[in-house]
Amino acid sequence: MRQNGPYLWATALIYQIVISASSHLCLASASAVGFGLPRRTLSAHSSALGGGSSCRRRQVVMINGEKKPSSILFVCLGNINRSAAAEGYMRSKRPSLHVESAGTGGHFAGAAADDDMQLAARQRGVDLSSHRARQVTDQDFVRFDMVVAMDSSNLRSLQQRCPAAYQSKLHLFLPKYASHLGLSDTPDPYYEGGHLRVFDIISQGIDGLIASEKL
Structure with a gap:
């Protein structure tokens, strides 16, 4: 031996x-x-x-030496309109990507997407019927490569809750990915109506995200 x-x-x-x-x-x-x-x-x-x-x-x-995001969480307030639409549209464009959505509030947890948003999505070829709302959890900041807030108010809520080590994962949706629209926040159809218009705005933001992040 x-x-x-x-x-x-x-x-x-x-x-x-x-x-x-x-x-x-x-x-x-x-x-x-x-x-x-x-x-x-x-x-x-x-x-x-x-x-x-x-x-x-x-x-x-x-x-170029940077890791592409493989998981994205879209966040609004109740997770029945804007973030649900963003999740659904992104899934339709990039089925292999891990995409979810959630709300900073939990008042609609377990609810389906808003009926008017489901109708708007269907008009654009996207099915939201299986969506069920949920609230953001602390683990989401660890699990996802990107956490995208649909408006500045929800971004602030996420920033207050997110550990310092994961703050770089937080992004404000439209200013970063659809700046040509001149909108700081994604309009909330729960209060303002116009679900189809909002869905189209979100679609432009998602298309910009896909191009920017090379997904």
Whole structure:
């Protein structure tokens, strides 16, 4: 057994060198693709080290060195109109993305989406019939890559509740993703009506989010 010791030690050392090289190549590959270098050339070198599939997985979630969001929570007050519509429209555009919605208040918890918002969504080809309202939980700040507030009032509520480590996950919807509309807050049809107009505003914001975050 002692005679095999140096052999086993050398084998383990070589294995560690190969794994390390593969890991560095993955990182270089993800960065190089961002600079326009040929993906096929990088894949060939990666495969030679046995790291092809791992590199491809990393490239899916990396853009210019930044991780793409894979989960988004939309938040309004009651979670029966605006955030429900945002969730439904985003799901229709990006079915593979983990998308949910919630309200800062819990007064409508368990309720379906507002009938008028469901009608507006159907007119745009989106089904909200399975939606059930829920309230934001502390765990949401951990679970989701992005927490998007539909208006500044709900953003403040989230900021007051969110731990400091996760504050960077909070975003205000329209100013960031549909600034051309000139709206700070997504209108609340619960008080103002105009559900179809609000749904169309939200759709523009979602389209902007998809483009901005390269989803």
